[in-house]
Amino acid sequence: MRAAQTRGIKVVPRMIPSLCKCIGIFYYYLQEIELRRNKSGPAKLLLLLGGETVEKNLSKTYDPKQFETRLYEQWEKSGAFHGKRDPEKTPFTIVMPPPNITGQLHMGHALDHTLQDVLTRWKRMQGFDTLWLPGSDHASIATEVKVADKIRTEEGKTKEELGRDEFLKRAWEWKETYGGKITEQCRKLGDSCDWERERFTMDEGCNKAVVEFFVRLYEQGLIYKGNRIINWCPSCGTSLSDAEVEHDDKNSKYYYIRYPGADGGQGIVVATSRPETIFGDIAIAVNPEDSRYENMIGKEVIIPLVGKAIPVLADPYPDPEKGTGAVKITPAHDPNDFEVGLRHDLEQPSCINLDATMNSLAGKYEGMDRYECRKAWTADLDVAGYLVKTEDMVIPLGECYRCRDAVEPMLSEQWFVRMEELAKPAIEAAEKGDLTHVPERFEKIYLHWLEEIRDWCISRQLWWGHRIPAYYCQDCDELMVTRETPETCTKCGSGNIKQDEDVLDTWFSSALWPFSTLGWPEKTPDMEHYFPTNVLVTGYDIIFFWVVRMVFSSLAMTGESPFSHVYVHGLVRDGEGRKMSKSLGNGVDPLEIIDQYGADALRFMLATGISPGSDIRFKIDRLESCRNFANKLWNASRFVIMNLQDEDGNFRPMAEGEKGIGNLALKDEDKWILTKLNEAVAEITGNMDNYDLALAGQKVHELIWNEYCDWYIELVKARLYGEDEADKQVARFILVKVLKDMLTLLHPFMPFITEEIWSFLPGNKEMLIVSQWPVYDEALNFQGESRRMEMAMEIIRSIRNIRAEAEAAPSRKLRAVILASEKAAGDVAAGENYLKNLANLTEVRFIENKEQIPEEVMSAVVDGAEIFIPLDDLLDYKAEHQRLEKEKSRLQGEIAKLSSKLNNPGFVEKAPEAVVSAEREKLDKAETMLEKVEERLAIVVKKL
Numbered sequence: 001m002r003a004a005q006t007r008g009i010k011v012v013p014r015m016i017p018s019l020c021k022c023i024g025i026f027y028y029y030l031q032e033i034e035l036r037r038n039k040s041g042p043a044k045l046l047l048l049l050g051g052e053t054v055e056k057n058l059s060k061t062y063d064p065k066q067f068e069t070r071l072y073e074q075w076e077k078s079g080a081f082h083g084k085r086d087p088e089k090t091p092f093t094i095v096m097p098p099p100n101i102t103g104q105l106h107m108g109h110a111l112d113h114t115l116q117d118v119l120t121r122w123k124r125m126q127g128f129d130t131l132w133l134p135g136s137d138h139a140s141i142a143t144e145v146k147v148a149d150k151i152r153t154e155e156g157k158t159k160e161e162l163g164r165d166e167f168l169k170r171a172w173e174w175k176e177t178y179g180g181k182i183t184e185q186c187r188k189l190g191d192s193c194d195w196e197r198e199r200f201t202m203d204e205g206c207n208k209a210v211v212e213f214f215v216r217l218y219e220q221g222l223i224y225k226g227n228r229i230i231n232w233c234p235s236c237g238t239s240l241s242d243a244e245v246e247h248d249d250k251n252s253k254y255y256y257i258r259y260p261g262a263d264g265g266q267g268i269v270v271a272t273s274r275p276e277t278i279f280g281d282i283a284i285a286v287n288p289e290d291s292r293y294e295n296m297i298g299k300e301v302i303i304p305l306v307g308k309a310i311p312v313l314a315d316p317y318p319d320p321e322k323g324t325g326a327v328k329i330t331p332a333h334d335p336n337d338f339e340v341g342l343r344h345d346l347e348q349p350s351c352i353n354l355d356a357t358m359n360s361l362a363g364k365y366e367g368m369d370r371y372e373c374r375k376a377w378t379a380d381l382d383v384a385g386y387l388v389k390t391e392d393m394v395i396p397l398g399e400c401y402r403c404r405d406a407v408e409p410m411l412s413e414q415w416f417v418r419m420e421e422l423a424k425p426a427i428e429a430a431e432k433g434d435l436t437h438v439p440e441r442f443e444k445i446y447l448h449w450l451e452e453i454r455d456w457c458i459s460r461q462l463w464w465g466h467r468i469p470a471y472y473c474q475d476c477d478e479l480m481v482t483r484e485t486p487e488t489c490t491k492c493g494s495g496n497i498k499q500d501e502d503v504l505d506t507w508f509s510s511a512l513w514p515f516s517t518l519g520w521p522e523k524t525p526d527m528e529h530y531f532p533t534n535v536l537v538t539g540y541d542i543i544f545f546w547v548v549r550m551v552f553s554s555l556a557m558t559g560e561s562p563f564s565h566v567y568v569h570g571l572v573r574d575g576e577g578r579k580m581s582k583s584l585g586n587g588v589d590p591l592e593i594i595d596q597y598g599a600d601a602l603r604f605m606l607a608t609g610i611s612p613g614s615d616i617r618f619k620i621d622r623l624e625s626c627r628n629f630a631n632k633l634w635n636a637s638r639f640v641i642m643n644l645q646d647e648d649g650n651f652r653p654m655a656e657g658e659k660g661i662g663n664l665a666l667k668d669e670d671k672w673i674l675t676k677l678n679e680a681v682a683e684i685t686g687n688m689d690n691y692d693l694a695l696a697g698q699k700v701h702e703l704i705w706n707e708y709c710d711w712y713i714e715l716v717k718a719r720l721y722g723e724d725e726a727d728k729q730v731a732r733f734i735l736v737k738v739l740k741d742m743l744t745l746l747h748p749f750m751p752f753i754t755e756e757i758w759s760f761l762p763g764n765k766e767m768l769i770v771s772q773w774p775v776y777d778e779a780l781n782f783q784g785e786s787r788r789m790e791m792a793m794e795i796i797r798s799i800r801n802i803r804a805e806a807e808a809a810p811s812r813k814l815r816a817v818i819l820a821s822e823k824a825a826g827d828v829a830a831g832e833n834y835l836k837n838l839a840n841l842t843e844v845r846f847i848e849n850k851e852q853i854p855e856e857v858m859s860a861v862v863d864g865a866e867i868f869i870p871l872d873d874l875l876d877y878k879a880e881h882q883r884l885e886k887e888k889s890r891l892q893g894e895i896a897k898l899s900s901k902l903n904n905p906g907f908v909e910k911a912p913e914a915v916v917s918a919e920r921e922k923l924d925k926a927e928t929m930l931e932k933v934e935e936r937l938a939i940v941v942k943k944l
């Protein structure tokens with residue numbers, strides 16, 4: 001038995017009672033008789049083999065649930081996903097952007113993964129040693145918040161009450177329970193990634209890489225500890241990266257506050273939206289160009305009610321157009337003020353605690369919450385006459401992306417990566433072409449970000465994550481940054497040592513993902529073979545936070561760019577173009593879509609609906625048309641398989657074409673479809689090379705639907721049912737050959753349906769996933785025959801149009817008269833039989849000049865020929881006569897009704913003008929139509 005057939009085996013419950021074998025045998029014969037009687041049924045042919053049935057053809061309807069999960073398991077078990085580290089083959093590597101362990105597969109992932117899988121499957125078929133490396137991210141803050149919530153609701157404890165060690169134990173338990181969910185969901189989508197190499201950002205190897213990276217940067221002087229303004233979430237109790245702060249417009253107020261002059265003068269009015277930070281003021285800044293304040297520069301003003309004198313400075317930062325043009329400077333609570341402070345060497349007093357309460361600098365407001373203080377303080381300023389006015393304003397406010405609390409810019413001692421030196425090689429890599437962005441325009445964004453880069457705050461006041469490998473001697477305060485936990489202090493020898501409490505920013509470990517997952521810092525065989533990787537596929541929204549960081553980290557540690565290409569895609573938006581979000585409730589769950597339409601339809605819609613870098617709109621009608629496409633392919637394949645087999649399901653003889661298809665006795669239609677296929681192979685491969693996946697997918701669609709299903713199958717039907725055995729064999733051979741190549745071309749986009757159909761086709765020794773991608777073959781380029789065929793098809797199409805216009809049934813026999821140009825005459829004449837068969841013609845008459853055109857015809861023009869069909873052939877005069885009579889009486893009735901309405905003075909006088917004129921218009925129209933119908937009737941009556 002052929003391998004392809006055995007793959008379709010399914011064991012069904014034994015229907016034959018074992019106690020009564022003779023009944024079983026009788027039952028078998030009944031089945032046989034039933035099958036033989038039902039001649040149209042080889043598609044449903046079942047052979048009973050001792051209780052097993054072997055399916056010989058696809059099931060009657062396309063139902064992805066029947067095979068998607070089964071095929072995925074078969075692929076995985078076969079080892080097809082596994083990177084073999086084959087020294088004979090060129091590697092092709094993609095690392096999967098690691099989804100958060102807290103995550104659920106959403107449409108963005110579905111798009112991202114589809115594109116990666118299309119590339120991986122395509123390269124695998126092209127003979128590359130492919131590795132698509134999967135994994136997940138520990139997602140420091142997101143996971144910590146989830147675990148803390150769980151502990152709070154289930155045990156009524158805070159994480160502090162539980163303690164660090166116990167909390168981490170719970171976090172790991174949580175990861176084991178929920179962390180694998182998203183990778184399970186990837187399987188549903190068909191991701192052909194190497195699960196044997198699955199990684200986690202906090203596994204042993206990644207931990208080691210993180211420590212090595214930190215220590216090396218520290219040793220190079222690129223990591224330092226320093227005071228900086230950071231984004232602080234008072235509720236979560238941690239610093240946040242810029243990426244973790246979301247900005248939202250909020251109704252707020254500007255408070256105009258007078259700082260009286262120390263000399264007793266009027267002083268300066270300053271506008272601020274955060275008056276509670278006034279206790280941390282250290283100066284007032286004005287723009288040196290601002291003539292209003294010329295005389296104030298160098299003088300002092302008094303902080304109202306506080307009584308402290310502060311200087312007025314000249315600095316380019318204040319914008320004379322904004323507020324009063326004068327700005328209060330609070331270096332500890334504002335990033336811009338912090339920079340001004342550095343320029344003028346100012347002190348950095350803080351007045352707000354980390355839990356957002358006021359400290360002793362706030363005097364009588366100490367201990368109050370920041371907003372409570374704002375209220376009391378501005379009321380007091382008002383009473384004392386320092387509050388000049390307030391103004392309602394809409395201000396973009398930074399919020400913690402986890403808990404939505406207002407982010408407080410705070411001065412804090414944190415760990416930083418010095419960026420200037422690291423950014424340079426990353427800029428050069430793009431400029432030298434070591435790193436290419438697809439589409440190219442994203443390079444600008446990448447470069448802009450690197451040129452503007454600020455030092456990267458990498459410490460987080462959390463527990464779940466990589467703990468910073470910095471150790472402090474409790475006796476002499478010595479700081480040690482080491483790969484291993486030191487036992488004694490290198491300076492004083494004390495054993496009283498404590499590790500830094502903070503963990504690293506989540507991006508610190510994901511920055512190493514392309515090489516930490518391959519074994520770095522060790523020189524592993526995987527690292528040698530698969531690194532640098534080929535392409536990173538990601539959404540444009542994380543170029544800044546992730547792509548850039550991977551590039552500079554890799555350049556600093558390995559000396560190479562981690563990938564040669566960044567393929568940037570857009571976001572999946574809803575049907576109206578809005579971002580899918582939880583709060584809008586407009587998200588679409590990919591798993592529900594897969595359940596309803598199958599993974600293939602979803603994948604095809606996502607992959608063909610994009611152009612690189614642009615957003616895609618999710619529309620159900622597009623999804624439906626993708627499923628219709630799958631249906632069409634399924635039904636056509638079922639037809640083909642049915643025609644390849646005899647009644648017992650054995651494959652009938654086929655032409656031996658492998659030694660040179662061109663030598664077979666091919667008909668024009670065979671040569672045409674081979675040429676079309678061949679051209680498509682070249683174009684699609686070229687599109688894929690350029691990352692134009694959508695275009696490639698659309699071309700496969702066109703080839704399968706328009707050329708193969710709509711034309712080729714129709715063209716060969718007569719031959720399959722004919723008497724010429726040799727020709728039948730050729731037709732069968734070409735049907736299968738083209739179908740197989742099309743399945744190969746479609747496989748990266750729709751892996752499941754193509755693999756399932758493949759398993760029913762003859763002569764396949766391997767699964768489709770590992771079979772070969774077709775290559776262009778000049779021997780299959782039949783230009784002349786192809787041109788002739790297209791000419792015939794054009795003419796057939798035009799005759800079909802004429803039929804439709806004349807409402808003539810497809811079964812109605814017609815005669816055609818064709819006037820071809822001198823150049824096209826040969827091609828047109830060669831197609832005579834195709835025209836007769838597919839346009840249902842009894843006669844094709846070729847004429848040489850316009851004088852020979854018969855009277856009363858409908859005509860059409862194609863490139864190189866004019867086609868005329870006599871009206872007498874097209875029209876069924878009897879039926880037309882009936883139709884026109886019916887139309888005539890309908891129109892007469894309508895005219896009568898409208899006329900009586902318009903002759904009724906009650907209506908004409910009372911109804912609004914517009915209604916009356918609309919009725920009049922209707923009457924005019926009906927009258928004109930009646931005239932035309934009567935004219936036509938006069939002609940038709942003569943023909944009867």
Ligand SMILES: [Zn+2]
Pocket residue numbers: 233234235236237400401402403404405
């Ligand atoms: Zn928060």
Ligand SMILES: [Zn+2]
Pocket residue numbers: 473474475476477478489490491492493494
């Ligand atoms: Zn010490």
